[in-house]
Amino acid sequence: MVISNIMGFAGLSSTVGTLLILRQYFPRHLNIYFSKYFEKFITLIYPYLEISFPEYVGLRLKRSDAYTAIESYLSSTTSEHAKRLKAEMGHGSDKLILSMDDNEEITDEFHGVKVWWFSSKTTRHNISFYRLVDEDKRYYRLRFHRRHRALINEVYLPYVIQQGKVIGVENRQRKLYTNSSHFDYNEFKKLDWSHVPFEHPATFETLAIDPQMKSEIVQDLVKFSKSKEYYAKIGKPWKRGYLLYGPPGTGKSTMIAAMANLLDYDVFDLELTGVKDNSMLRKLLLNTTGKSIIVIEDIDCSLDLSGKRKTGGNQNENKEEEEKKAPMGGPPNKDESKSACGGEKVIVFTTNHIEKLDPALIRRGRMDKHIELGYCEYEGFKVLAKNYLEVKSHPLFEVIHELLEKKNISPADVAESLMPKEEGKDQVDVCLEKLVNVLKGCKSKSEEEEEEKVRKSKKKLENGGKVPMVEIDCSVVV
């Protein structure tokens, strides 16, 4: 950020203009005096200050965050005010973003104070590999009256940066990250996470679960996303842990997608089988960004893998050792020392077998909310019928209602029956009849409960009465 008094404004007095022209005829020693006192003189008669924000700082390795935020902020006002615009796709997104073209000027108003933004570009001719290469240097310049210096520096600019970041997040294409490392030739380094655009269409509206539970979860998530100050006040990292459990096909993965869509977060799908040890896990978590959901699916299936991790002993000692080994260059600092996740993050574990999990892993405080997703009930069926067949009532609804009270069927299996296989109006009848038949063939709730009891007692005998434990360094993840 460079603050300078400038010249060249339209209203600059003719005296200054004349001085500038005459300057070239001054003898050299006079010119030195001229330069020395000229700026002081200009400061007296020219009441404006300028701040410039170059696109790249230092060795051009990284685009300046301030420039990016200002670009996003100005893109929201530009389309209304600027006369010449340029259109670009948002970062990794298919949205068209309009911003002011090079050498364009717009005005903005803040608390009744008028400021001017200019987008400028200088081009330097460089010789590279015996070729003449034009290097563009872009920057934004902000001009304001000197008497508003404090307001601009302390209030307006932080506001612009913060708003710009919010707009930037809105314009971006959300991503689904997986921990399969790859070499990025643009950044010329190995990255731990690869990503694809996140385009899962699930929403809470289309989710077939108990309506009351649905609204509780939505409220909980929304409250979390607005609780930055609260977490700062209590000195805890801004994160929330969810454990989703239930039989296959009950909507656990679908709910995670709905959560990401509700909160407008990225998703980091952490596959534990690809994690060698706790320091690798820590490194992966440190490389996740804010506004994201970190997902560890089928946590009970990580049992074999977790056998390799340190067990028993002094937990703190192990932690210290891991921190020393952390490849990010020592232990994480600030609030990250409490958790490698930090930031605005939701952590979701899923399992089909909650009874297999280490109670320490899922205790409240680590996992803030336990959500059981069960077999399909009538309310859920109605949501699916609306989603798939666009019907809200039908003579077969009552039969299905009665069957759902007696039989266990997953929402995934209901959805499968309700998916029309052909075109035509009779498909509603065909699909609902199919569902009735499928339901009749399902095991009754009492039969399944009996089988479950037998299965559990057999397992207890096999394990000598011990419930298998998952070993994962909980403090790293949650």
Ligand SMILES: Nc1ncnc2c1ncn2[C@@H]1O[C@H](COP(=O)(O)OP(=O)(O)OP(=O)(O)O)[C@@H](O)[C@H]1O
């Ligand atoms: N509660 C639900 N509401 C809406 N659709 C659902 C629901 N449950 C399942 N489905 C449908 O069934 C498919 C499978 O569901 P999903 O993958 O979310 O189940 P899951 O609980 O994650 O299963 P698993 O335990 O096998 O991972 C989804 O693509 C979705 O179409």
Ligand SMILES: [Mg+2]
């Ligand atoms: Mg799943």
